[in-house]
Amino acid sequence: MIGLISATAAGAVARDRLAAAWPDRTAVYEGPVREAVQRAFAECEQLVCFLATGATVRLLAPLLSDKVSDPGVVCVDEAGRHAVALLGGHGGGANALAGAVGEVLGAAPVVTTATDAAGVVGLDMLGLPVEGDVAGVSRAMLDGAPVELRADAVWPLAPLPPNVSRGAKGPAVLHVTDRIVELGAKAVVLRPVSLAVGVGASRGAPVEEVVGLIRDTLREAGLSPLSIAELVTVEAKADEPGIVAAAARLGVPLRAYAAEDLARIEVPNPSAAPLAAVKTPSVAEAAALASGGELLVPKRKSAPDGRAAMATCAVVRRAPRGRLAVVGLGPGARDLLTPRAREELRRASVLVGLDQYVDQIRDLLRPGTTILESGLGAEEARARTAVAEARKGHAVALIGSGDAGVYAMASPALAEAGADIDVVGVPGVTAALAAAAILGAPLGHDHVSISLSDLHTPWEVIERRVRAAAEADIIVTFYNPRSRGRDWQLPKALSILAEHREPATPVGVVRNASRPDESSRVTSLAGLDPATVDMMTVVTVGNTATREIAGRMVTPRGYRWQSATTAPAVGGPR
Numbered sequence: 001m002i003g004l005i006s007a008t009a010a011g012a013v014a015r016d017r018l019a020a021a022w023p024d025r026t027a028v029y030e031g032p033v034r035e036a037v038q039r040a041f042a043e044c045e046q047l048v049c050f051l052a053t054g055a056t057v058r059l060l061a062p063l064l065s066d067k068v069s070d071p072g073v074v075c076v077d078e079a080g081r082h083a084v085a086l087l088g089g090h091g092g093g094a095n096a097l098a099g100a101v102g103e104v105l106g107a108a109p110v111v112t113t114a115t116d117a118a119g120v121v122g123l124d125m126l127g128l129p130v131e132g133d134v135a136g137v138s139r140a141m142l143d144g145a146p147v148e149l150r151a152d153a154v155w156p157l158a159p160l161p162p163n164v165s166r167g168a169k170g171p172a173v174l175h176v177t178d179r180i181v182e183l184g185a186k187a188v189v190l191r192p193v194s195l196a197v198g199v200g201a202s203r204g205a206p207v208e209e210v211v212g213l214i215r216d217t218l219r220e221a222g223l224s225p226l227s228i229a230e231l232v233t234v235e236a237k238a239d240e241p242g243i244v245a246a247a248a249r250l251g252v253p254l255r256a257y258a259a260e261d262l263a264r265i266e267v268p269n270p271s272a273a274p275l276a277a278v279k280t281p282s283v284a285e286a287a288a289l290a291s292g293g294e295l296l297v298p299k300r301k302s303a304p305d306g307r308a309a310m311a312t313c314a315v316v317r318r319a320p321r322g323r324l325a326v327v328g329l330g331p332g333a334r335d336l337l338t339p340r341a342r343e344e345l346r347r348a349s350v351l352v353g354l355d356q357y358v359d360q361i362r363d364l365l366r367p368g369t370t371i372l373e374s375g376l377g378a379e380e381a382r383a384r385t386a387v388a389e390a391r392k393g394h395a396v397a398l399i400g401s402g403d404a405g406v407y408a409m410a411s412p413a414l415a416e417a418g419a420d421i422d423v424v425g426v427p428g429v430t431a432a433l434a435a436a437a438i439l440g441a442p443l444g445h446d447h448v449s450i451s452l453s454d455l456h457t458p459w460e461v462i463e464r465r466v467r468a469a470a471e472a473d474i475i476v477t478f479y480n481p482r483s484r485g486r487d488w489q490l491p492k493a494l495s496i497l498a499e500h501r502e503p504a505t506p507v508g509v510v511r512n513a514s515r516p517d518e519s520s521r522v523t524s525l526a527g528l529d530p531a532t533v534d535m536m537t538v539v540t541v542g543n544t545a546t547r548e549i550a551g552r553m554v555t556p557r558g559y560r561w562q563s564a565t566t567a568p569a570v571g572g573p574r
Helices: 009-021 033-043 053-063 094-105 114-118 134-143 207-220 241-250 259-263 272-278 284-290 339-347 355-364 379-391 410-416 431-439 459-471 489-498
Strands: 002-006 026-028 046-050 072-076 082-087 108-110 130-132 147-151 172-176 187-190 195-201 228-234 254-257 294-301 311-317 323-328 350-354 370-374 395-400 422-426 447-451 475-479 506-511 519-524 537-541 547-549 552-554
Touching (some): 009 094, 033 046, 046 094, 130 134, 134 147, 195 284, 228 241, 241 254, 254 259, 259 284, 284 294, 284 311, 323 410, 339 355, 370 379, 379 395, 431 506, 431 519, 459 475, 459 489
Parallel strands (some): 002 026, 082 108, 447 475
Antiparallel strands (some): 506 519, 547 552
């Protein structure tokens, strides 16, 4: 919950705007300001104080404990011009909250955390548990001092700055491992969640026995409990209180498998006891192996004093799974690049894309991002490169213009990708939508996009699709309408449409939609000169209901509500 505190009428107005925008996330604290701050600080994960920063600092000072447990605090000035991340920038989420508050109130977020200011991802913001001298190693990263990277494998992390590398020689060390390591000064360890622990237990097994067995097993194997991804067991034990409580105590999910599935898995230590009890000769080992990975620790039993063991466990290590984000950059304007796309660009340690698209967003990338760019005509090669980098374990962003799934990079990439990597699609504003917004409302009814490029699709197929759209009276947006080597396809497509639509049918022509040299015009089916169109142009041909109104293309959502004088019959000349 986010606590909201204000002291003045102006502050209360901004406070109430934020409360109305986030009704399920916020609570307004009324009354004397000091008491309101004290109550909110004790009860909320985050605070937004509509107060002067000096006053907020004095009110917070007696309440501070440590950066791990203190809530994140954002301070908004009286005029609502700035949202200052005052306390708990990373751990308390104040940096992100300042940005979110700024979006709602129109305030500029102010973030002074050193890593954020330098564009470097914080060690505590990589999504993994971290131990050690975070401040010391972060300082070395920011100062450009060499930081030695010691990683057991490649994990899909956000990019680290260039001075963090395997060959670096210096006092600062960054470990990425699930193994227990001895940390000296200026050393930290990131804990990838790479371990799955299979658990079996007799009815009524105490949670202390289950948790104790897991911790002892990991310690003796030299493994960190912070790297546990999940506990796994058989369905018959999914509600066993000791196992359920153990997962809760360790802060990890619990997953269960059917006994018949576990019974088919070969294990090194099968037993008759679980076969009789739950219909599988192995629970801990089989469940661990079913979750995928290499068996590091075979079945172990608990060893309570004075009675028989009631718990078993086994441990597997999973190989890293790379991550491929297929990102649509939109039509070109920076303000049409979605926030989700920005996040994925900054999360990727490897960026793959067409050189001219890379240039559009190069300034958004974090220091240390590996950029793999190539020129026109290498789409399949870029897709293969992106998938190959993800298979190495990296976090990869493959970029395309518009929406990456529309005539862009998603199709070749997903045709190449298998189930061995994680794939995320990030939608973007398409050229057809950007052009339509400029033209007016030409896509108000059923519409279709057709590429006139026959480099990958035979013209016979393209022509059949154009003819079908013409006969069905569907609005058509033409991509790739004309190039130097393909100058006859657009006139042919227009002639097909002209067989079914009046010469005066509105046609919109937009070149470089949303870019600085954008140009647009509304003409007609008979008046369009194909010679004025090139590959940077989108051509939208209306249907029989489309009209030009005040210089804009408008297609009604339907026909019934139109007056009899303006509504044409569906269809047209044949």
